[in-house]
Amino acid sequence: MSSWLEAEEVPGLNALTRRELLYGAGLAVGASLLPLRELRADDTFELEQETVRALETSPYVYISPLHPDGKESQCHGEVWYSFDQGGVVIVTTADRWKTRALERGWSSARIWVGDYGRVKRDGDRFRKAPSFRAKSSRELDPAVFERVMTSFGKKYPKEWAKWEPRFREGYGDGSRVLIRYEPVAP
Known part of the structure; x- marks a missing residue:
C-alpha cells in the first residue's frame, strides 16, 4: 500500500497513510477543545x-x-x-x-x-x-x-x-x- 505522506518529505517521520494522518489530526483538534468545555459559563456548577x-x-x-x-x-x-x-x-x-x-x-x-x-x-x-x-x-x-x-x-x-x-x-x-x-x- 502506498503512503500518502512519504518519509522523504518529512525527515525522521515514518510514512503515514492518509487515514492515519486524518485520524491523528482529528484527535488533536478534539483534545484541544476539551479544556474549553470546562470553562464555558453556561455549564451548571455546585452551589455553596x-x-x-x-x-x-x-x-x-x-x-x-x-x-x-x-x-x-x-x-x-x-x-x-x-x-x-x-x-x-x-x-x-x-x-x-x-x-x-x-x-x-x-x-x-x-x-x-x-x-x-x-x-x-x-x-x-x-x-x-x-x-x-x-x-x-x-x-x-x-x-x-x-x-x-x-x-x-x-x-x-x-x-x-x-x-x-x-x-x-x-x-x-x-x-x-x-x-x-x-x-x-x-
Missing part, C-alpha cells in the same frame, strides 16, 4: 452549602435578568420560588419583565436568596444575601408545575388559598408561565 441551606429555608429570592453585556437590569423584586432539582423555579405572568427578558434572549440572571424585605422599601439590603448567576429557560413540564404548586402550598400556607386558584388558572390559560433558573457560576 450556605446558598443551598438558604434555598431550602428562605421564603424569597431576588432575581435580576442580566443584559447581554452582563449588567443587571433594574428589576430586583422579591418573588416566591421553589427549589426544584437543584434549580430555582418561579411562576410569573407572561407579560412581566422576567418573561419578556427571557423572550429577548437574556437568558442569564443574578439570584440572591433570603428575606431582606421589599426592594422598593428596604433598598439594596438583599445584596448581602448568598447569590449566584443562573441560566434561565421556560419550564414547560406539567409535572414540574405540580411540584411547584405542592411546594408553594407548604411554603406559603397563609396566602395559598388566595393564590393557588390564580396560579392554576393562569398556567392553564397561558397568562402565567414557569421560569427555571439553573445555577452556572457564583
